Amino acid sequence: xxxxxxxxxxxxxxxxxxxxxxxxxxxxxxxxxxxxxxxxxxxxxxxxxxxxxxxxxxxxxxxxxxxxxxxxxxxxxxxxxxxxxxxxxxxxxxxxxxxxxxxxxxxxxxxxxxxxxxxxxxxxxxxxxxxxxxxxxxxxxxxxxxxxxxxxxxxxxxxxxxxxxxxxxxxxxxxxxxxxxxxxxxxxxxxxxxxxxxxxxxxxxxxxxxxxxxxxxxxxxxxxxxxxxxxxxxxxxxxxxxxxxxxxxxxxxxxxxxxxxxxxxxxxxxxxxxxxxxxxxxxxxxxxxxxxxxxxxxxxxxxxxxxxxxxxxxxxxxxxxxxxxxxxxxxxxxxxxxxxxxxxxxxxxxxxxxxxxxxxxxxxxxxxxxxxxxxxxxxxxxxxxxxxxxxxxxxxxxxxxxxxxxxxxxxxxxxxxxxxxxxxxxxxxxxxxxx
Numbered sequence: 001x002x003x004x005x006x007x008x009x010x011x012x013x014x015x016x017x018x019x020x021x022x023x024x025x026x027x028x029x030x031x032x033x034x035x036x037x038x039x040x041x042x043x044x045x046x047x048x049x050x051x052x053x054x055x056x057x058x059x060x061x062x063x064x065x066x067x068x069x070x071x072x073x074x075x076x077x078x079x080x081x082x083x084x085x086x087x088x089x090x091x092x093x094x095x096x097x098x099x100x101x102x103x104x105x106x107x108x109x110x111x112x113x114x115x116x117x118x119x120x121x122x123x124x125x126x127x128x129x130x131x132x133x134x135x136x137x138x139x140x141x142x143x144x145x146x147x148x149x150x151x152x153x154x155x156x157x158x159x160x161x162x163x164x165x166x167x168x169x170x171x172x173x174x175x176x177x178x179x180x181x182x183x184x185x186x187x188x189x190x191x192x193x194x195x196x197x198x199x200x201x202x203x204x205x206x207x208x209x210x211x212x213x214x215x216x217x218x219x220x221x222x223x224x225x226x227x228x229x230x231x232x233x234x235x236x237x238x239x240x241x242x243x244x245x246x247x248x249x250x251x252x253x254x255x256x257x258x259x260x261x262x263x264x265x266x267x268x269x270x271x272x273x274x275x276x277x278x279x280x281x282x283x284x285x286x287x288x289x290x291x292x293x294x295x296x297x298x299x300x301x302x303x304x305x306x307x308x309x310x311x312x313x314x315x316x317x318x319x320x321x322x323x324x325x326x327x328x329x330x331x332x333x334x335x336x337x338x339x340x341x342x343x344x345x346x347x348x349x350x351x352x353x354x355x356x357x358x359x360x361x362x363x364x365x366x367x368x369x370x371x372x373x374x375x376x377x378x379x380x381x382x383x384x385x386x387x388x389x390x391x392x393x394x395x396x397x398x399x400x401x402x403x404x405x406x407x408x409x410x411x412x413x414x415x416x417x418x419x420x421x422x423x424x425x426x427x428x429x430x431x432x433x434x435x
Contacts, residue, residue: 034169037162040193042095044186047086049103054110057089057097062113064091067142069120069199072127073192075180080268080275084130085179090196091117098192101134102180108135118142120199122158129231141223144199147206150215150222152376162198165205170194215377218416225414236339244285251334252327253292258335259326260284263318279315283308287319297324343386344393356432360392363428368421375420383421387411391425397434401426 048054061068068091072084079085087107090096101107119138121127123145131137148156155161159170174191210216235241239261248257261284268275286308287301301319303309312319344350350358365379368388372379391407399407405422409415 034163034167037168037170037194037198038190040096040190040197044190044193045096045098047184047189048097048099051104054099054104054107057099058109058113060094061089061091061097061110062115064094066092067118067120067200067203068114069196069203070127070131070136071121071192071195071199072130073179074130075178077176077274077276078178079180080272082130084127084134086184086192087131087134087136088192088196090193090199092200096193096196098189102182106135111136114138116140120144120203122161122195122199122202124226125229128226128229132230138227141226142203142207142219143223143226144202144206146222146226146381147203147210147219149378149381150219151206151209151213158195158198158202161206162202165209166198166201168198170198213376218414221414221416225412236342237335240339242284243281245281245288248285248288248292250292251331251337253288254335254337255329255333256288256291256323256326257284259322260287260319263322279311279319280308283312287312287323291323291327294323294327297327344389347389350393354393356434357392359432360425360428361389363431364388364392364425367424367428371420371424383408383413383417387413388421388425392429395429397429399426399429404429 048057068089071088073086073088074082075085076082084101087099087101088096089099089110099107099110114136116139119141121141121143124141124143128138144161145156145158148161153161153164155164159172162168162170171191171194174188177188179188207216207219210219237258239258242257242261245254245257248254260279264275264279264284268278271278282305283303286303286305290301291298298320301312301316301323303312345353347358347361350361365388368379368382372382375382387408390411391404395407396403401422404425405418408418408422413421
């Protein structure tokens with residue numbers, strides 16, 4: 001990801017202007033004697049499953065003080081979509097609350113009670129969309145996972161950061177369970193309550209480290225940016241991400257993949273189950289490869305792999321019908337082999353298509369890699385690779401630092417990012433002028 005620099009960047013004075021001298025060892029060893037955290041300090045709270053108890057929870061949370069630790073549990077790999085199946089909230093003075101958003105689908109009274117108090121989340125982009133679906137939207141937030149990245153931690157999972165800063169050991173054996181089951185087992189609820197119990201102390205520790213490193217203003221900009229996050233942009237033709245599809249040949253084969261994917265998705269949505277539990281991607285690709293040159297529908301479909309054969313056999317009649325439909329489509333309804341590019345080509349193609357842009361990209365990566373190491377911030381947090389590639393491919397021939405900063409800001413980069421990266425990118429472009 002980060003290339004080793006050939007030349008030092010001290011003459012640019014970028015790091016010196018933006019952060020104090022950093023200690024040689026930014027990431028001390030994890031605390032050796034960890035204390036297992038096995039039980040919530042106030043016990044495992046009952047799950048809120050009715051409107052009356054929800055209003056009592058909202059009142060208690062609103063009467064609490066300080067920031068609010070929030071987490072959500074989903075049923076990824078079990079259910080369709082990424083909705084929340086449990087919401088955990090903790091605030092000083094109110095204790096911890098476990099809320100069932102299936103039984104109580106509108107949590108806006110809780111959001112109103114929280115008001116402008118700071119939310120504390122870990123990996124906010126994972127939870128913000130599903131929390132918004134139930135009426136919870138922050139006015140201020142602190143993301144401990146993102147804060148850990150900016151602080152230079154090598155491991156930023158919740159368990160690793162709790163060990164590093166608090167000397168506590170969280171059990172994670174229930175992180176990937178099916179949270180849609182009811183009733184939720186007591187060990188799962190205990191795990192869920194413990195996740196939010198540590199967030200306030202973790203937030204304070206991360207904030208203290210960011211302040212000591214001179215990075216708290218950077219983190220503040222990042223957290224403010226997250227307030228507008230609503231989830232990833234919907235993909236065009238999401239079926240094109242089917243695993244194993246690269247082995248499928250021809251537009252007819254792609255049509256089989258598309259029609260099977262759409263059939264599976266509709267069934268998964270109807271049954272509220274993960275699409276892969278109906279028919280794995282590998283089975284879709286295998287069926288497409290077996291029938292991509294067929295002139296008439298197959299009499300049977302199967303799989304050479306035992307792990308796929310059961311799913312195929314279970315839905316054999318429907319699969320044959322879908323494949324038959326794909327084989328009967330007129331040429332005009334077949335998918336194109338590939339979508340037109342929506343951005344720069346892959347970097348490996350730059351050398352042939354635009355050698356100057358390729359040289360600028362290589363030099364920019366080199367310079368950004370050097371300052372990334374100096375500041376102990378992952379290079380992708382300094383500037384996302386996509387923004388760098390888009391600017392260098394589409395940007396002006398001889399950009400000044402101001403040109404780079406303005407263009408990156410228009411694409412969504414934060415001010416602290418452009419302050420650090422714009423001089424380096426401008427330098428890389430100046431060292432590699434147009435032919």
